[in-house]
Amino acid sequence: MDLSDKFARGQTLFFRFFADAFFAKRYGHRAVVLETVAGVPGMVAGMWIHLKSLRQMKTGYGPMIRELLAEAENERMHLMFFIEIAKPNWLERALILCAQAVFWNYYFIFYVFFPKTAHKMVHYFEEEAVSSYTSYLQLIESGQIEDVPAPQLAIDYYEALGPGARLSDMVRCVRADEQTHSNANLRMAGGQADDVSSEATSAGQASADSNPTGLQA
Numbered sequence: 001m002d003l004s005d006k007f008a009r010g011q012t013l014f015f016r017f018f019a020d021a022f023f024a025k026r027y028g029h030r031a032v033v034l035e036t037v038a039g040v041p042g043m044v045a046g047m048w049i050h051l052k053s054l055r056q057m058k059t060g061y062g063p064m065i066r067e068l069l070a071e072a073e074n075e076r077m078h079l080m081f082f083i084e085i086a087k088p089n090w091l092e093r094a095l096i097l098c099a100q101a102v103f104w105n106y107y108f109i110f111y112v113f114f115p116k117t118a119h120k121m122v123h124y125f126e127e128e129a130v131s132s133y134t135s136y137l138q139l140i141e142s143g144q145i146e147d148v149p150a151p152q153l154a155i156d157y158y159e160a161l162g163p164g165a166r167l168s169d170m171v172r173c174v175r176a177d178e179q180t181h182s183n184a185n186l187r188m189a190g191g192q193a194d195d196v197s198s199e200a201t202s203a204g205q206a207s208a209d210s211n212p213t214g215l216q217a
Ligand SMILES: [Fe+2]
Pocket: 035, 038, 074, 075, 078, 129, 174, 178
């Protein structure tokens, strides 16, 4: 494990500690607050690479820009699903405001100077998201959290979800998205290539992969 890896992992454990302390097993609320943070890195990185392409007046950045912006959009959709499951209280709303103000600026500066470490950190964040959605799923499957019907928005969004889909089905799709983000960010950090074995394909991810104009640019 090199220094960049240690730093990325350390940052993740630091944030995980606070998430565990604050939310404990309130996974619906945890998902709402953490998805507001998860939507930041893809937008910051996509914006920065877009600006880089403008400055350098160079092609070749298009696929990465589109992939990062689609990741941000996908995370925003996760937020829209979970907001129907758990309504944040005033303390959580205040936390979301502060987290966005701090994390957007922090991640931007970090990304400008250490993009690979920043992608690695997001890779570790996403791995934590996968494990936290797995714990959420276990509570639903064991009956400790009611397996309510999935929000209509999620049913419309995921090809894998039908009209009778439940919360557990939606959490599986969201978890598959997080695994996709984890793999993609590891690739962008210069680590291993993507694993394409994810179980669900979301509309957001599908649109990231498709390129209607056929141009890469
Ligand atoms: Fe997410």
